[in-house]
Amino acid sequence: MPPDGERRVRGVRIADTFAEAFDMRAARVVITAQSSTWARTAAQSMTGFATSVIGCKVEAGIEADLLPEETPDGRPGVSVLVFGFDAAGLGQRLVDRVGQAVLTCPTTACFDGAPQAAERVIVGGLLRHFGDRFQSSKFLDGWRYWRIPVMEGEFLVQEAFGVQKAIGGGNFLILGKDQRAALSAAEAAVDAMRRIRGVILPFPGGIVRSGSKVGARRYKKMIASTNDAYCPTLRGRVGVTSALPPGVNSVLEIVVDGLDRQAIENALGAGIEAACRPGVIEITAGNYGGRLGKHQFHLHQMMR
């Protein structure tokens, strides 16, 4: 019998801890194109180098592929979520990324996917200057769209994008007996989590191998540094208090940003469930003792 309060899923221990997450702001960008291939090409380009706000200013990822009937212009599309710390900064990053990655991509158009959001940031209204006064606008159903002439034809972009409250940094750690087992479990988790709307997994392939702790012990200017307690190669080293149970030789982390708490809970629940596979010893989470953010996602509650 497991000790009181201990949870196991298919033999994998679920630690009685919580993932710590923080407030963010998010925008939903809908990119459409002549084909889903080109929509995805633009989306992948736009969400490149957007793994962590620490180094990339924003976190971004593909939320979902959209059917023609789900998009404003009736073409295949992709929904992208972009997260930042505040609306103003997020707006500037959107201008940069839409301008460099979507405007430049053949056949694309770009629309606001969060029209209900209270805050709005100007995106197309700034990108229009690329049109060198040859641009024109259309006003339909209360929204303004800019038509920017380009060599291929026209780039259509909505003037303003909604920015809403969101949560970033939801996570869990997969403690595996070896690298192969941890990666296989993480891939299964990502596959399950990417079916959930309202969330993104901003890291490469949805997986982080370099989980971090807040600050650093020796380099005071560092905002984050390696999570030594979960590095298998540091186990036994003087000054390191390892958090790894015996038998764990590789750890991978899944980080999830979401538009609301429910979306993150759904994603974490689906991910943890899928990650409980042979070779995984424990699932735990990045708990920073309340220093990272006010949102706590208790793993046992995610498994209900």
Added chain:
Amino acid sequence: MITLTLKEAPSVPLEADMLSPDAIAPLTIEEIRALPVYLGKRQRRVDDFFTVEGEPGDELEIRGDARRVKWIGRGMTRGRIRILGNAGMHLGGSMKGGSIDVSGDAGDWLGAEMSGGFVHVHGNAGGQVGAAYRGSLSGMTDGTILIDGSAGLEVGMRMKRGTIAVGGLVRDFAGLQMKGGTIILRSGAELRTGAWMNRGTIVSLQPIPLLPTFAYAATYNPAFLRLYAKHLATLGIDLPCDEGEGAYQRYTGDAAVPGKGEILVWRPRAS
């Protein structure tokens, strides 16, 4: 809903700008019957011309041949007017919101200078649809006007924003001095379409005679028209935009101004 049934078509135009949901909703049925209307220069009561029945509210139904009843729905901001028959000049003039549905024809100045709302005329309309009044700088600034039949002169004259879609043939000077917005000519137009237009879009699904001051630019499928196609599809109007069906020839002008407007002429793909 209040129902007004025309007793007898007036011999001269009847000015009835009080026939709007904004004016009628807060009144009792007796007060509605006593509302002033003007027959020429003479002030009369609504019930001199209409049988008034029903419960006051945001919905108004007018029955009968009201082609001589002017200014219905003037400046309305909400509610719905349904006209079972024809409507006179200035229907929905300066309206800001709500909707008007006409089963028959509508007179000149339909939706002139409107800034919001929706008007659907199932028959024909007169001239100056969504236009600016004489001496005024701007015509309609938002909203949508659908006309299933034909329309008269100067449709969308000086319009700034909004959408006008006409199913039948449109007479001369559609989009005259247009400043913005979109006019969709499903059966084309007669002469001088887009004359002196500064900005805005005229879409014609049929070949139309163009002024020499419009220059051919390109043949393509504008992305923004897909938004309009989706919007208009909800109103029962089909706007082709699929590359498999054809493409639009873009003409820019009117260079006589010089203008930054465009006329898009649909060219179906040869089968």
